[in-house]
Amino acid sequence: MRLPLRTKFSSLVLVIILIMMSAIWILTINQQSEMEQAIGEQQRLTMQNELMKRAGNIFSFLAANSEALAIGDYLTVDAFVRDILTSKDISFVQIVKDGRVVVPIRVTGDETSALKLPMGVLPAGESVRFDLVEIDPGEPLLVASGPIIDKSINVRVADVYVGISRKPVQEAILSAYGQIKFFGRTARANITYATGVFAVLGVIASILLVTYVVRPIKVLAEGAKIIGRGNLDHQVLVRTNDEVGDLAQTFNRMTQNLKDDRAQLVEKEKLDQELKIATQIQQTLLPKLLPQVPGYQFGAIYTAAREVGGDYYDFLQFNANGHTRIGIVVADVSGKGVPGAFLMAVTRSILRANASRTNDPENVLKSTNAILQPDIKKGMFVSMFYGLLDIESGQLEFGSAGHLPTLVYKSSSNEIQSIRCKGMALGLGNMRIFDQLLETRRVVLDPGDVLFQFTDGVTDAVNAAGERFGTRRLIDAVRQHSGLQPQKFVDRILEQVITFTSGSPQFDDITMVAVKRSPRESGG
């Protein structure tokens, strides 16, 4: 069952107040009965003392007239007794001599009558005694009995029984009880009234308090709903300087973090998507097969860095007039991701179109730049090696558009030539500057010779100590593995680079192309 906080709090306050009221009730009732007892007892004693004093007075008077009683003069005493009997509370006075009531004097018949004691009253003893008896129902009496002694002769002259009604005493006590009960009731009524007022005030106060406390929580809950619907820009406005305020601040921070995380996620997804597209473009455009030409072996390898760079290689085969030529391309496109891959695709197409039109590598590079440069985004460029290998003669003519040197292994001398052609990266400068700078070289591949072209991912590979693989290590590796079949040759060099970096991430694409003229081929 869902109970609002307000109901819970006010119920709790109400229950506490009711418990308090009940406790006070029980306490007052206890106290009242104690009071009733104490007051009743006190009242009874006081009244009884009064009665006994009264009886004592009567005894004193009779004792003072003991001589008259001794000589049988009852008239004086009788007048006195009759006077006393006019008092409502005096039930009876009997003076008894020799077992007969002598006073009050009977008016008719016998002057005296035999003593008949009320039930429960014992005959008078040696001293004054008090008995509490009830003759008729509702007629409680205090009966004082005792001897009258003539002190001058020290003779017991008569016995006296005085019956005094205790009704006034009882009535007084009952009235006192009534008053106490009335006060108790009034007190309880007052307490109940006050408790009622406090209960109402308590409930109102708790409702107000809970409303005050709950309001910022409601704002928070409302904010959470809004944020839950996806609006991460929402800020919860709770300025209270307490736990709820702290919670609101934490909540806002959490929302901000969530927003940042989501933004990062979106960014990352975008990057991943870009990376995927770039990789797809690159994979589509890289050659699926190596050229199959008698007398030559080819090897190529491309490994993408985490963020795909723009390396690519390509082999083109031209057959004209029974003459076979192989175009070899190794390029590094500046820019990563989709822009890099896009530039690579464009460059590849322009180059392929140009290469099929002319046998002159210099012209191929120049016309490629002429087409590419005006359209290329300012600041982007492509460094490129382009060589054309004549299969029959083994002659390679090549140019470099700002690309790294070309390594040629000469098997006859076991030497490695590092050949650098002047030039400028494609896209950097206009036709005039580019064309002026570009130069081409020729080299002849003899049987056993190896042409090796790479990108800067190889030489720039860096290990944990910050050292780069560098040209020196690369030349040594080329010499060491030159005897291998070209694909194994490039694989082995890659292994060596990876061993060198020993687990450091690869930050740039690595591309290597090797062409080897078969050693056994005799028809140069």
Added chain:
Amino acid sequence: MDFKVKAAPAEWDPSITTVSPQGSIDALTASYFEKELLALAAKGRRKILVDCAQVDFISSAGIGVLMVVFGEVEKDGFLKVMNLSDEVHESFDLLGVPEVMAIYKNEKEARKALA
């Protein structure tokens, strides 16, 4: 492998911002360097002189960054470089960059040329 970039107005011409990268500008650090330079350009600091005195290595990716910013500020400013070590100069030279971008031997030469 620490790479830092400092930027401050040139003492001799406060409209020119001297940017001093420190370390290697390679595929690893290039994107950070690019961000710093483009942020400067976005703030209106579009006359940029890159002081390579403390650059021990620059890869083609690093030069790519300089070329991108070079293209970005070309219309209303410039990007030029100075204090290149032989190795760093070699990297610029390989790509043919000196043909399109001014490279000064040192600050004195840069100051004279830019005055």
